[in-house]
Each structure stands twice: as C-alpha cells, then as structure tokens.
Amino acid sequence: AALSTTWTFVDGDWHEGNVALVGPRSHVFWLASSVFDGARWFEGVAPDLDRHAARVNASAISLGLKPTKTPEEIIGLTWDGLKKFDGKTAVYIRPMYWAEHGGYMGVPADPESTRFCLCLYEAPMLPPAGFSIGVSSFRRPSLETMPTDAKAGCLYPNNGRSILEAKARGFDNALVLDMLGNVAETGSSNIFMVKDSHVFTPVANGTFLSGITRARTIKLLADYGFRTTEKTLTVKDFREADEIFSTGNHSKVVPITRFEDRDLQPGPVAKKARALYWDWAHSTPVN
Numbered sequence: 001a002a003l004s005t006t007w008t009f010v011d012g013d014w015h016e017g018n019v020a021l022v023g024p025r026s027h028v029f030w031l032a033s034s035v036f037d038g039a040r041w042f043e044g045v046a047p048d049l050d051r052h053a054a055r056v057n058a059s060a061i062s063l064g065l066k067p068t069k070t071p072e073e074i075i076g077l078t079w080d081g082l083k084k085f086d087g088k089t090a091v092y093i094r095p096m097y098w099a100e101h102g103g104y105m106g107v108p109a110d111p112e113s114t115r116f117c118l119c120l121y122e123a124p125m126l127p128p129a130g131f132s133i134g135v136s137s138f139r140r141p142s143l144e145t146m147p148t149d150a151k152a153g154c155l156y157p158n159n160g161r162s163i164l165e166a167k168a169r170g171f172d173n174a175l176v177l178d179m180l181g182n183v184a185e186t187g188s189s190n191i192f193m194v195k196d197s198h199v200f201t202p203v204a205n206g207t208f209l210s211g212i213t214r215a216r217t218i219k220l221l222a223d224y225g226f227r228t229t230e231k232t233l234t235v236k237d238f239r240e241a242d243e244i245f246s247t248g249n250h251s252k253v254v255p256i257t258r259f260e261d262r263d264l265q266p267g268p269v270a271k272k273a274r275a276l277y278w279d280w281a282h283s284t285p286v287n
C-alpha cells in the first residue's frame with residue numbers, strides 16, 4: 001500500500017519517502033536495538049513535544065545507545081520538517097535511534113554506532129469514536145526481563161500478539177496485565193477508569209509505558225477538580241467501572257465502548273478529559 005506523505009531527516013538532510021536506512025548486517029535489523037518516540041502535530045500545535053524529545057533520549061540510554069541529538073535539536077528539526085507539510089493534515093512525529101553495529105559477540109548494541117533519524121508523516125487525527133478491549137492472556141514483562149522503561153521496538157511484538165489475540169476474540173484492542181495480574185495498559189495506550197466520579201489509573205510500576213498523555217491527563221483532571229488517583233487496579237475494578245477511557249499521543253483521550261461482555265457509553269469524565277486536553281493544547285505556547 002502507498003504510504004502517506006513522509007519526510008525523514010537522517011545524516012544532516014531531509015529525504016522524501018520511506019528512505020532505506022539499514023541492511024541485513026545492521027544490529028537493529030538483527031537484534032532490535034531501536035528506540036523511538038511518537039508525538040503529534042495537529043491544528044498548529046505539537047503538545048508536549050519537549051517531553052517526547054527528552055523521552056527518546058532517555059529510552060536510548062536505557063537500551064545502551066548513545067543519543068547523538070539533544071532534545072532541543074530534535075524539537076528544532078521537527079519544526080523545520082513540519083514546514084514540508086501542507087499545514088492542514090495532522091502529522092506523526094517519530095524520532096528514532098538505533099545501533100548499526102554490535103559489541104561483544106555482536107549481542108549488545110555498540111553505543112558508538114548509534115544512528116538517529118526523525119521521520120514525519122501525515123496521519124489524520126481519528127474521531128473520538130472509542131474502541132473495545134478484552135483482557136489479554138499475555139502479560140507485560142517486568143524491568144528485570146525487558147527494558148520496560150524504554151519506548152523500545154523490541155517490546156512491541158508482545159503488544160502485537162496481545163492485540164491479535166483480542167482481535168480474534170472480537171475486540172479492537174487488548175487490556176494487558178502486569179506480571180502480578182494487575183491492570184497495566186492496552187496494547188497501544190494507557191488506561192483510566194472512573195467510579196463514582198473518582199478517576200483512577202494504574203500506578204506507574206515500571207511494567208508499562210508511563211505515557212506522556214497519561215501524565216498530562218492526570219494533571220488536567222486533577223487541576224480541574226476531579227479526584228484523580230494512581231492506584232493498583234484489578235480486572236474486577238475495571239468490570240465495576242462507570243467509565244473507561246484510554247490515553248496516548250496518537251488519538252489523545254478516547255472512550256472505551258466495550259470491556260469484555262459489558263457495553264459502555266462514552267461518559268462525562270472522558271468527554272471532559274478530551275475537552276481539557278484540547279483547550280490546554282491550544283492555550284500552551286508552542287514548544
């Protein structure tokens with residue numbers, strides 16, 4: 001299938017399209033030594049771009065890579081690259097680092113071979129239609145078994161099989177538990193629930209991506225006056241929730257419309273959280 005309009009900055013220049021960057025001997029191709037971040041530009045703003053730029057460097061360090069750009073440089077390159085787009089369609093912003101060579105026995109990444117690219121591509125914002133989730137039989141690994149503190153490509157096959165399993169059961173996405181059986185996140189976003197107007201989200205315990213949209217949503221809801229608590233949450237808690245919603249940079253705040261055998265209506269808190277996010281995004285000086 002044709003890819004949407006895509007621009008990639010690599011080795012000092014912008015290239016149009018899905019430029020080829022690695023070969024079969026590249027460490028990343030063989031042993032998945034890649035990290036990335038995902039931010040978004042839409043309606044003239046790029047919310048929390050500074051945090052996304054800082055996180056990709058932290059992810060690189062976690063994987064043993066050596067960041068070759070400062071967050072400020074990544075931000076500057078992003079605004080530079082955005083000029084290549086029509087200024088109307090929303091754009092996905094993906095800075096990435098990867099290793100070209102391996103170290104001892106080829107296994108660890110050689111930090112000196114770290115490469116960087118910034119890939120921008122058109123990706124329209126989705127309407128806040130919501131999606132369904134079913135509980136996955138696959139679990140999030142812990143920090144002892146995988147670099148779960150990084151946004152690393154190597155974590156995503158586990159998310160992928162959770163989503164495939166959920167799809168086979170008739171759901172859009174998976175609700176993935178941590179190693180202890182508590183709720184962690186969906187296959188591609190963070191998760192919130194509401195009970196008696198009290199907002200809850202799983203406490204960041206290192207097993208799931210502690211999302212930038214999650215942190216922003218917690219702050220916006222708390223500042224607005226909702227009781228908002230990070231807490232260990234079980235499947236039972238979610239079964240008894242009045243509302244469930246999801247956060248992630250791709251679609252920001254969207255309602256969950258079905259959880260296992262329960263149909264849910266998009267609720268007032270999810271709607272308010274989404275409205276608060278948009279108001280904040282448009283009232284914040286562009287970073």
Ligand code: PMP
Nearest residue numbers: 188189190209211212213248249
């Ligand atoms: N969890 C996973 C597995 C994700 O892929 C994402 C999307 N990047 C998130 C959570 C949400 O994180 P953020 O709000 O930082 O995009």
